[in-house]
Amino acid sequence: MKEREQEQARLDRVMETITEQIHMLEKETIQRRKEVIDIRKHFWDDVKVNTDTFDDYLETIIGLRQQAQALSVSQSTHRHAFKKLSTLRRMQEVPYFGRIDFLEEGTSVAEQIYIGISTLMDGENILIYDWRAPISSVYYDYLLGPAEYMTPEGIVRGLLEKKWQYMIRGGVIEAMFDTSLTIGDEILQQVLGKNTDNYMHNIVASIQQEQNRIIRHDRGKLLIVQGAAGSGKTSAALQRVAYLLYKYRNMTSDQIILFSPNSMFNHYVSNVLPELGEENMQQVTFQEYLNHRLSSEFQIEGPYEQMEDVLTASDDAAEIRNASIRFKASARFFETIKAYSRSLQSAGMLFKDVVFRGKPIITAKQIEEKFYSDTSTRLPHRLEKLVEWLMKQVDEVEKWERTKPWVREEMELLSNEDCQKVYAHLQKKRGFEASFHAYEKALARLVVQRKMKPLRQWIRALRFIDMKGIYKQLFVHPMLIKQWMEGEVPKEWDDICRLTVNMLEEGKLCYEDATPYLFLQELIHGFQTNLSIKHVFVDEAQDYSPFQFEFLKRLFPSARMTVLGDFNQAIFVHASDMVDFHTLTNLYGSDQTEIITLTRSYRSTKPIIEFTRRLVPDGERIIAFERDGERPVLTLVGNHAELHRSIASKVEDLRKQYHTIAIICKSAAESTLAYESLRHLEGIKLMTSESTSYEQGVIVIPAYLAKGIEFDAVIIYNASAQVYGDERLRRLFYTACTRAMHYLHLYSVGEPSPFLHHAERN
Ligand SMILES: Nc1ncnc2c1ncn2[C@@H]1O[C@H](COP(=O)(O)OP(=O)(O)OP(=O)(O)O)[C@@H](O)[C@H]1O
DSSP, rough: OOHHHHHHOOOOOOOOHHHHHHHHHHHHHHHHHHHHHHHHHHTTTTTTOOOHHHHHHHHHHHHHHHHHHHHHHHHHHHHHHHHHHHHHHHHHHSSSEEEEEEEEOOSSSOEEEEESSSSSSEETTTEEETTTTTGGGHHOOOOEEEEEETOOOOOOOEEEEEEEEEETTTTTTEEEEESSSSSSSHHHHHHHSOOOOOOOOGGGGGGGGHHHHHHHHSSSSSSEEOOOOSSOOOOOOOHHHHHHHHHTOOOOOOEEEEEOSHHHHHHHTTHHHHTTTTOOEEEEEEEEHHHHHTTTTEEEOOOOHHHHEEEESHHHHHHHHHHHHHHHHHHHHHHHHHHHHHTTTTTTOOBOOEEETTTEEHHHHHHHHHHHHOOSHHHHHHHHHHHHHHHHHHHHHHHHHHHHHHHHHHTTTTOHHHHHHHHHHHHHHHSSSHHHHHHHHHHHHHHHHHHHHHHHHHHHHHTBBBBHHHHHHHHHHTTTTGOOSSSSOOOOOHHHHHHHHHHHTTTTHHHHHHHHHHHHHHHOOOOOOOOOOEEEEEEEEEEEEHHEEEEHHHHTOOEEEEEEGGGGGGGGGTTTTTSGGGGGGGHGGGGGEEEEOOOOSSSSOOOHHHHHHSSSSTGGGGGOOOOOOOOOEEEEEEEEEHHHHHHHHHHHHHHTSSSSEEESSSSSHHHHHHHHHTTTSSTTOOOOOOOOOSSSEHHHHEEGGTTTOOEEEEEESOOOOTTTGGGHHHHHHHHHHHHHEEEEEEESSSOOGGTTTOOOBB
């Protein structure tokens, strides 16, 4: 029998096994489901509820607990069977994609290892190995010859004798390649040549060696991945999540969190893990976190609003704003905040009056005196004691408030139910017929207690600290900051102070102030930590300031961190001076940190990469994957009317071939203008920072929102010198152009941007 026929015969046997197991599991899941429904339906039948005596009560509790346990076991077995079934159904489409023949040292026959998205057993035999199994790493890491892999027991050495890739559809081997020499280029060519759809897909069939290092990295607290646009950072991160869930069986997907750039990106990547039979990790944007913590006090500006402001402000205003953003994101300001918080131990804390029914019952001055009466303990601990003291004061106030006339009035308004409850409570407590006087006193207590409840909550939440005032103090007198800061303030400092104070007084918090503000608050209140998270991923990490990383580290003290980014795409002002992540090494120390650099880019065709890499200073380091396509072209037009006519006709052309076409603009303001002029195009959509889903078709989108995602064809709306004349926009421009997978076309109204001296014109 020829090799191909042998392989097909084996595949047939595997397909039969999968089908058999699916049948069995279908029966099992139906059975399990029935069990769950049954237990739910008859939950109370088997529990005798009796609370007459303590023993009866105990018996009831035990009965309830047993039923709840039975339900939970059945539910989890059902869930498990269902998950297995979904994976098998997926394997029915593509059971495996690779094979290696590995001769282990000390043995004489090479073992054939078939690799797929999950393990498939037939009795004792492993028909398919999970791509995350230790031995599968040989497939990704080696060409023929000596090879080794890590197991929990140690290193296994041997010889890789054969390496194949398969393309299987509907139970038939459509193609098989001997990939002994090149790692998966045929499959990769096919995958990368396809048009996009609504979601990103898994890459397990063609993970590259350097990506595999990221996926399986297992040392130290921090892994930093620096990679060119389209080098597979996000892909590697997501397969890494799947790998961690496989390796650490006790870890669940809700113990992993991904910080992502925006909601549209969340939607775009949401399919990768389910395709691999795993549940999605938690996903959040940093802004969502800030909103969650601070939005009750402020209207918080988002990163994109900040960006929009910088992109559209007048030169002078932009200058001040830029200086403010850069300074507030710096390590120097971070140290200043720490020094400032230390100084608050002995002076400078501001408090608010504690007010009850419009009158101060404890004044800010009294609180301050109490707070500074003992300066021996640290701030958070001292605050705990202060809260205790305040509560005692409130207890006192509560007592004498009970006799006030307003209480009488409110007693009249109590519902019958309330009155009955108070009465019943008194009867039970006193054991005799309660007197009217006692009853009235109890009602008064209830009224005052209720009224005081929000105030007590307010105190417990430490809202009596004037956080806004304390933060504002840093900016009220421009020279004050010098006592907590080393070195000089930025030359725009007076203006920065004015801007910050104005915003705070309007109840607004600029994006660049939000993290320092929260950090200061945490230093004073004590850090809120999340111990359940075991792994934090930060994608598009170049958009985070050192400040934010410090913050994340403190927020998730038991987590390891994987940080992925590309400084050529650092579009936010605060990152504009940085070129790499080396400063992040300080976060956990160099012995806990590893940096992996990816230079090969997979997203775009070779001509597109050759074009885009000339836009950035160190672009020659970026290596293109060999995939052919049209060369990017720059079209000059005389005015906007001509621009819109040309783009409209280009879009109609591109539609015939591509699924996703993005017209990328510099800002939201420019996107709106472009959309207004092109809205006659069928199905065209405008993407804004509120957009939550990534859709196929023709879209108009600001460059900063297109981060992390990709399109079959990209049109740069107006790459003119007027729009992209400022050197600081180079990275934004690069980010926009690198979103293209197969086709890139640039338009310019008049003189093109100086970034484009190398562009071919038509
Ligand atoms: N090994 C691979 N096999 C198949 N496709 C791959 C591989 N690596 C990357 N890709 C594809 O390349 C494209 C870019 O990948 P991804 O978005 O992960 O890159 P990135 O480094 O996060 O890019 P950016 O920084 O520009 O957002 C995706 O379509 C991804 O599926």
